[in-house]
Amino acid sequence: MGRIVGIDLGTTNSLVAYTDPQTGAPKCMPGPSGSTLCPSVVSLDPDGSIIVGEPARRRLLTQSERSIYSVKRLMGRGVADIQSELKIFPFRIDTTSKNVIRIKLGDKFFTPPEISAFILRELKNWAEAYFGDTVDRAVVTVPAYFNDAQRQATKDAGKIAGLEVLRLVNEPTAAALAYGLHEKQRGKVAVYDLGGGTFDISVLKLISTGEGDIYQVLSTNGDTHLGGDDIDNLFMRHLQQEIVDQHKFDIGRHPELVQELRKGFIQAKHQLSEKDHAEVRLTLPSGAVYWSGLTRADFEGWIRPIVDRTMIPVKLALADAHLAPAEIDEVVLVGGTTRTPLIRATVQEYFGRKPHTELNPDEVVALGAAVQANILERGVKNMLLLDVTPLSLGIETYGGAVAKVIPRNSTIPASAQEMYTTGVDNQTGIDIHVLQGERELAKDCRSLARFTLKVPPAPAGLPRIEVRFLIDANGILQVAAKDLRNGQQHSVEVQPSYGISDTEIERMLEESIEYAEQDFSERQVIEARTESEAILAATQKALASSTSAALSTEERATIDQSVAALTESVAGNDYKLIRKRIDELNQATTHLAELVMNGAVSTALQGRKLAEV
């Protein structure tokens, strides 16, 4: 079985990391460009191939209608949920789809898990190139405040990408793992994680026991639609209006110009973390140049409401953990947006202590995922994560109210049993509606699933069916039902309210393989065969020449044997075997290669391979 990697599937950037078996330290793996950050952007090339990462990000400017960013915002959501999002993001959605979101790239449609799968597959390729080996299992991080549907969608994305997601780990928890390993911290830790599109706050207790360290999450809170994107959108509206006012020109109908303005603003935003002043420029089609100067004070005035919004979940999380700000021993900042000086100052003031920023806020979540991957892979136990479910699980009761069966911040796995019976004679089904959220009415909570329990006909009140709701270690719901009169297990088909079915996932998996580059091992086999063709041809040529007469009988026999062995291995699909046979033939032909080079330059060529001479 291949290695297990840790993946941070972010709104803005995604990363893949592993734990170095020698040093035990987690490390992010670079892609072809050398950077460890893979922009979470996907673009459909006119030739039908899929482009992911930095090259796709560049296409946002030139081919914005074929490219998509921040798709994480759409994971696990229905068409009705995202109407407000559509006003701000240039997502092009299939308007005929009632429930499942389908995003249009060029003339093709993709669901959010499919888009995320392209990103996961790209990271899988990075890792496979790095290891020179297949990678088929991963630990993937999700915002702690993700609900069941969003988690399920992330797991589906893994499946579509050909990765078995062994565990979904909450992002702030992963960050705490990385920091814990780095600093050997103890006590109560608050992790403030503001990324591109999501905000999480988690309060953890780090406990050392005789057997190892336990990371116990006490509470978590957040907002899955609050992040650096919101800062960008706020300013984009302002800048676009300024262009209209100053130049009587609306760039809204020119997606490329909008992307260019966004890029310019993001640059200015980053500069304002270091400097007091930055500017945004945009050349309009008329040749006129729009220019806007930004001071840090202005910028902070604008974003203060967003920063204040993050402090509400912070207070709720502390209240649920029954802790005062002063009782927190360490504060950790995670996510690129926490580079903003105003955020650092606000967090520091609230907790009365300087937050930790030693680890790269872009990488720390992926590093933590790699730590968890290592725990799962090696089974060598010196650490345990105890995480919680962020939202209460409830069942709709009479009158549209919600009865909570598993409260928020329960350690997972967590379960609850409910007893059901019938209300009328010979009733054959009981409808059950499962919800997630803190509100009292079903209509205000997130609908997770509806299903009907099948009941054998009987007088009213006689059937006794026990339904067990279980939230697993990934924060995903499982339901099982048992007829208490005969002990029979009922199978419960839980169709997530906004999810995609297993058959759809199968189809997407097949399609994604068509889009994806060839499988890693397939690619390796092709490369190895090409190489063996070259060396076999060179060997045949050299053996046919007169120089080969100088070979000893033994040498000649070894070469013939190696040629036969390599030829045989090429017929198979084992690239490792082909490589081994290539090496053997290279060894056997070292003397022959020297002879071919005719003595004069042979000293300079010692150790060269026949195919290179």
Add this chain to the structure above:
Amino acid sequence: MTDPPLVCWSCHERTLGTHFCSSCGKLQKGRHGTDYYALFGMPRKLSIDLGSLEREFLQLSWKLHPDNFVNATEQERELSLQRSSEVNDAYRVLRDPVARVEYLLELEGARKEGEHKQQAPPELLEEVFELNESLDELREAKEAGGDLSTLKARLESAQKNFQQKLGEVDQQLQVAAQQWDAAIEANAGDSDRAAIKVRLNELLNRRSYIRNLVNNVAKELTES
């Protein structure tokens, strides 16, 4: 109380281990009918040392958590999910003093929520009536857009009054809990125990009624 000898589901040998088979080392099913107290090896008392409860919880979690079984067989993975969720459920209930009383009464078959859950306890009738009147007035004034400050002040003082009552119930609950523990220690007779259980049940119902009231008023006040 003696348990029947246990046989491992996997190797079919007799096992002496509580969680893992003493022969083959596979994770075992939980003992049938194990309640939350028995799971943590504690007597059915209402005062619990939270420190040792936490230690037990962490130790069990360390052994049973699904992370330990990622590479194990399907059955073991499923068992670990069942057993670790049970440990978490048990810890969640036992560490909360009110949930603990509720659980104990259910275990003893003595939990009765009362036929009229929404009915006010008789001695509170008058005050509840006044409170509801004030709430109605506040809602009307809100709709009419009138001055809310006097009404809000009246509600806030009523709120304080009920919060105080909530505190009183909690104290009474504590006293009754101590009586229960004393009865257990003294190995008291069934009728003595039954009386304490009835008292605990009454107090729980009273508590939940007052708490709902306080929550409703708080909601109404923050929304105006």
